[in-house]
Amino acid sequence: MDTSITLAVKAMTVFLLITSILVVIARVITKAVIVRSTNLDDYLIALSFLFNIGQSVAVFFQAEHGYGMPSKLLSPSSLSSELKSEYTAALLYIPSLLFAKLAVLALVKTITPNRWDRRAAYSVAALVVLWATTGEFAAAFMCHVPNTWEWPHGQCNDRHAFWNYLEVTNILTDTALIALPLIMISRIRTSLATKASVFSFFGLRIIVIAACVCKLVFWNRTSDPTDPTLDTWPATICTQIIQSLSISSACFLYLKPFLDSVQSGFIRSDDLRRRGSDYKSGSTSTARNVFSVDSVSRSKVIGTRLQSLSKTHYAADIKGGHAANRDDSESQHSRTQIIKETRTFAVETFPDVHDTSPYRSNDV
Numbered sequence: 001m002d003t004s005i006t007l008a009v010k011a012m013t014v015f016l017l018i019t020s021i022l023v024v025i026a027r028v029i030t031k032a033v034i035v036r037s038t039n040l041d042d043y044l045i046a047l048s049f050l051f052n053i054g055q056s057v058a059v060f061f062q063a064e065h066g067y068g069m070p071s072k073l074l075s076p077s078s079l080s081s082e083l084k085s086e087y088t089a090a091l092l093y094i095p096s097l098l099f100a101k102l103a104v105l106a107l108v109k110t111i112t113p114n115r116w117d118r119r120a121a122y123s124v125a126a127l128v129v130l131w132a133t134t135g136e137f138a139a140a141f142m143c144h145v146p147n148t149w150e151w152p153h154g155q156c157n158d159r160h161a162f163w164n165y166l167e168v169t170n171i172l173t174d175t176a177l178i179a180l181p182l183i184m185i186s187r188i189r190t191s192l193a194t195k196a197s198v199f200s201f202f203g204l205r206i207i208v209i210a211a212c213v214c215k216l217v218f219w220n221r222t223s224d225p226t227d228p229t230l231d232t233w234p235a236t237i238c239t240q241i242i243q244s245l246s247i248s249s250a251c252f253l254y255l256k257p258f259l260d261s262v263q264s265g266f267i268r269s270d271d272l273r274r275r276g277s278d279y280k281s282g283s284t285s286t287a288r289n290v291f292s293v294d295s296v297s298r299s300k301v302i303g304t305r306l307q308s309l310s311k312t313h314y315a316a317d318i319k320g321g322h323a324a325n326r327d328d329s330e331s332q333h334s335r336t337q338i339i340k341e342t343r344t345f346a347v348e349t350f351p352d353v354h355d356t357s358p359y360r361s362n363d364v
Contacts, residue, residue, distance in 0.1 A: 006063050009237060048246075067233070090139045093243060101250075107250075114187075127173060139166075174205050181198075215235050219235040
């Protein structure tokens, strides 16, 4: 019979899994509508999400086999199944976090054209992979083979030290995932409000750090559990929260407010950068067209001919500049469609027959 703790573990696991599913769906829909492309970070989030599902199912079966109940009430087979589920959940938990972190770094690499920022992203990615590799290896061989999941009764390494190492380094890598975008955004020449808006989405990972701290607190309170199926349940719930928040914080980066914030600078510049040679030739062409437009305007001003008029005529003369090249004359730019016109008027004066002034005009 399930206890209240068992029900709480099941309920939180299902709730957090559904939350992750909804956030991932929101990310997919938003990106399909706005970005309309698939990048490396999408595949990484998909992998993280798959491991998240597997880990959540393992925790649910862990509770189904008696987790949250006193171990003395469990049969040997139920206890063995519970420990196997716990072992499986630990192995799936680490890669779920790994791919969520790498997805954030892939996005950082995508939105910045700066070479040093990209190198920093690669460096942090290498540290994250190293963290996950060491953690996965330690979790897989926590106890001696063949029964590596029998930690209450087998010959095992220090589980307390392992989880402290894993979560402390998890906090450090998440801190790097916050610091790297902060440094990158601080160098962008834009308004402070825009910087704060963009960084706030990356800064959401601070809630993951808070969950890790909570897990460390609960874990160290039960560093030597007397009951393996009952004493560690608060740390288990914190583990589920960490996993769900890690994926959610990575998916929040593709919600529409964030895309609206970065569209004016990061994504547009990256979209040009990713065009490669087309971007380079386009930049040259753009620069050439800008200068050509200016030359067209100048040539038309210079080429406008003024006609000397006699006193008895008025005339207007319009002439296009000869210096404009063919490409510029065919340009659709608004400045190239302007016709500059110079109009000169001559005013005739007629003598007043009644004027007897000696200064009257004799011209007719």
